[in-house]
Amino acid sequence: MTWLVAKKALKKTWVWLKHNWYIPAVLVYTVVLWALFRRKDKAHDVLKVRSESYEAQIETINRSHAEEIEKRDEIIKQYNETIERLEEEYKRKNKELSNKKKKAVKDIVEKHYNDPDALARLLSEKFGFEHLGTE
Numbered sequence: 001m002t003w004l005v006a007k008k009a010l011k012k013t014w015v016w017l018k019h020n021w022y023i024p025a026v027l028v029y030t031v032v033l034w035a036l037f038r039r040k041d042k043a044h045d046v047l048k049v050r051s052e053s054y055e056a057q058i059e060t061i062n063r064s065h066a067e068e069i070e071k072r073d074e075i076i077k078q079y080n081e082t083i084e085r086l087e088e089e090y091k092r093k094n095k096e097l098s099n100k101k102k103k104a105v106k107d108i109v110e111k112h113y114n115d116p117d118a119l120a121r122l123l124s125e126k127f128g129f130e131h132l133g134t135e
Contacts, residue, residue, distance in 0.1 A: 079109045082119075086127065101127070 017024065082105055104126065112119040 075110060075113050078113050079106055082109055082123070086123070089127075 083102060086101075086105060105123065108122050108126065109119065112122060
């Protein structure tokens with residue numbers, strides 16, 4: 001008789017589990033999470049380290065972006081100054097600077113913007129100016 005009662009109880013339990021499976025799953029999930037994260041300090045420390053690492057990475061990205069912008073602005077400034085000087089020189093010789101020559105100057109400035117002597121030498125060779133040296 002006890003076997004029949006146990007069998008009936010197991011069948012009822014099985015039917016209940018089939019319809020309400022999420023309740024035991026949530027209970028097991030909660031117990032597992034509690035066991036893993038019962039040390040709040042460790043989890044908090046990990047989150048703090050990750051946050052600091054993220055902030056450091058963002059700061060590095062922002063700094064490198066600012067440096068790239070500064071370099072680009074310096075190249076543009078040097079290009080504009082060079083074009084102005086060349087146009088003045090050409091005006092003195094009653095010549096106009098063509099777009100093709102402007103592009104050539106831009107390429108030379110981009111390649112040699114860190115070396116003013118080489119830049120002046122190349123420009124004087126390319127356009128026939130006198131190279132008087134750097135000021």
